Amino acid sequence: MSRPILIAPSILAADFANFGAVCETVEAQGADWIHVDVMDGHFVPNLTFGPAMVAALRPHVKTCMDVHLMISPVDPYIEAFAEAGADRLTAHVEAGPHLHRTLQAIAGAGCKAGVALNPATPVESVHDILDMVDLICVMTVNPGFGGQKLIPSALPKIARLRAMIGDRPIRIEIDGGVDPATAGLVAAAGGDVLVAGSAVFRGGSVGAPDAWGENIRAIRQAAEAEV
Ligand code: DX5
Ligand code: ZN
Numbered sequence: 031m032s033r034p035i036l037i038a039p040s041i042l043a044a045d046f047a048n049f050g051a052v053c054e055t056v057e058a059q060g061a062d063w064i065h066v067d068v069m070d071g072h073f074v075p076n077l078t079f080g081p082a083m084v085a086a087l088r089p090h091v092k093t094c095m096d097v098h099l100m101i102s103p104v105d106p107y108i109e110a111f112a113e114a115g116a117d118r119l120t121a122h123v124e125a126g127p128h129l130h131r132t133l134q135a136i137a138g139a140g141c142k143a144g145v146a147l148n149p150a151t152p153v154e155s156v157h158d159i160l161d162m163v164d165l166i167c168v169m170t171v172n173p174g175f176g177g178q179k180l181i182p183s184a185l186p187k188i189a190r191l192r193a194m195i196g197d198r199p200i201r202i203e204i205d206g207g208v209d210p211a212t213a214g215l216v217a218a219a220g221g222d223v224l225v226a227g228s229a230v231f232r233g234g235s236v237g238a239p240d241a242w243g244e245n246i247r248a249i250r251q252a253a254e255a256e257v
Contacts, residue, residue, distance in 0.1 A: 032257055033222045033257045034222065035217060035222055035223075035224065035250055035253045035254050035257060036062035036063060036201075036222065036223045036224070037060070037061060037062050037063075037224050037226065037230070037246050037249055037250055038061070038062060038063035038064065038065040038096055038203070038223055038224065038225045038226070039056050039061045039064065039065060039225075039226060039227065039230040039231065039242075039246070040065040040066075040067055040176065040205075040225050040226065040227035040230075041053065041064065041065070041066060041067075041227075042067045042078065042176045042227045043176045043177070043227030043228045043230065043231040043232075044056075044227075044231050045235070045236070048236055049083070049086075049087055049090070050086070050087065050089075050090040051090075051236045052236060053087055053090040053091050054090050054092075055236050055239045055242070056230065056231075056239070056242050056246075057091070057092055057093055058239070059239050059240075059242045059243035059246060060243055060246045060247065060250075061093065061230075061246060062093060062094070062223075063093050063094040063095075063096045063223070064087070064091045064093060064094070064095055064096060065096045065098060065205075065225045065227075066079075066083075066084060066087065066095060066096065066097045066098065066116075067098050067100065067227075068080065068084075068097060068098060068099050068100060068101060068111075069100045069101070069173075069174065070100065070101040070102065072101070072102060073100050073101050073102035073122070073124075073125060073173075074100045074173045074174035075174050076174045076175055080107075080110075081107065081110040081111050081113070081114040082114070084097060084111055084114035084115060084116055085113075085114035085115055087115075088114065088115035094117045094118060095115065095116050095117045095118070096117065096118045096120070096144075096203075096223075096225075097111055097116040097117075097118060097119050097120065098120050098146065098167065098205065098225075099111070099119060099120060099121050099122070099125070100122065100146075100173050100174070101125065102122070102124070102125040102126060103125065103126050104121045104122070104125040104126060104132055105126060105128075105131065105132055105135055108121075108132070108135045108136055108139050108141075109135075109139055111139075111141075112136075112139035112140055112141050113139075116141055117141065117142060118141055118142040118143070118144055118165065119136045119139075119141045119142075119143065119144065120143075120144030120145065120146050120165065120167050120203075121133070121136065121143075121144075121145060121146065122145070122146045122147075122148065122173075123145060123146065123147055123148070123151050123155045123156065124148055124151060129145065129155075129156075129159060130158075130159055130162070133145065133159055133162040133163060134162070137162070142164060142165070143162060143163050143164070143165075144163055144164070144165035144166065144167055144203065145159065145163050145165075145166055145167070146166075146167035146168075146169060146173075146205070147166065147167065147168055147169060147191075148169050148172065148173065149169055149170070149171070149172060149181050149183070149184060153187060153190050153191040153194055154194075156191075157194065160194075160195065160198055160200065161198075163200060164199060164200055164201060165200065165201045165202075165203055165223065166191060166195070166200060166201075166202055166203065167202075167203040167204075167205050167225075168184060168187065168188050168191060168202060168203070168204055168205070168221070169184075169205050169206055170184040170204055170205060170206040170207050170208070170212075170216065171205075171206030171207050172206075173205075173206070176227040176228050177227070177228045178206060178207055179207050180206060180207030180208070180212045180215075180216075181206075181207075184204075184216075185215055185216065185219045186219070188202060188204065188216060188219035188220045188221055189219045189220055191220065192219065192220025201222050201223050202220050202221045202222055202223070203221070203222075203223035203224075203225060204216040204221035204223070204224050204225060205225040206225070208224045208225060208226040208229060208249065209226065209228075209229035209249065210229070210248040210249055210251075210252045211252075213226075213249045213250075213252040213253040214252045214253060214255055214256040215256075216253070217252075217253035217254070217256045217257050218256035218257070221253075222257070224249060224250075224253055226245075226249055229245055229249060230242055230245045230246055230249070231245075232245060233245070
C-alpha cells in the first residue's frame with residue numbers, strides 16, 4: 031500500500047437525535063475522521079445544520095472534524111465554524127467569486143483548508159490555489175443528499191487531479207456513493223480520504239455498532255487493495 035486510506039463517515043446518514051454518541055461510537059469502530067455536511071437550502075437543495083451543531087459535536091469528536099460547507103456565500107460563516115471547533119473547513123469552488131480569498135480566510139481562522147469540486151467543475155479550476163490547500167474534495171455525486179450512486183465520469187477526473195497534484199502533500203477526498211463496490215475504483219484513481227454515509231451507517235446503531243465497524247473495514251479493505 032503506497033498511500034494511507036482514511037475513512038470519514040458522514041453523519042448525514044446517522045441518527046440526527048443522537049449525533050454525540052454516534053460520533054464517539056463510530057470513532058471507536060475505526061472511523062479516521064468525522065465528516066459533517068453543512069447545507070444551506072440554496073447552494074444545495076437541502077438543509078442540515080450550522081455552527082451551533084459543530085460546537086455541540088466538538089467534545090464528542092477526538093479525531094478530525096471535517097466540515098464540508100455546501101453554502102453560498104461561504105465567507106461570512108467561516109469565523110463562526112472555526113470558533114465552533116471545526117478542524118477542517120472545505121469550501122466549494124462554486125460558492126463564490128473569490129476562492130483565493132475564501133481559502134485565505136479559512137487559514138486565517140486557524141483551520142485546515144480544503145476545496146470541493148462539483149461533478150461539472152473541472153480540475154483546472156483549482157490549479158492556481160494548489161499551494162493553499164492540503165485537501166481537494168471531488169464530489170462523486172451532485173451535493174445535497176446521501177444515498178446517491180457514484181457518477182462514473184468522476185473516476186478519470188480523480189486521476190487527472192492526482193496527476194496535476196504531482197508530489198504536493200494534498201489529499202484527494204472522495205464524497206458521494208462510496209461503498210465496498212466503488213471504494214477500490216476511487217482509490218485506484220487517486221482518492222485517499224473516502225467519505226461514506228449510507229455505506230457506513232447501514233445496519234447497526236449506537237447500541238449495536240459492530241455493523242458500522244464491519245462496514246468501515248469492508249470499505250477500507252476494498253480501497254487498500256488498489257493503492
Ligand atoms: C452529499 C454529502 C455527502 C453524503 C455522502 O452532498 O456531501 O457527504 O453524505 O453520502 P453517501 O455516502 O450516502 O453517498
Ligand atoms: Zn460531504
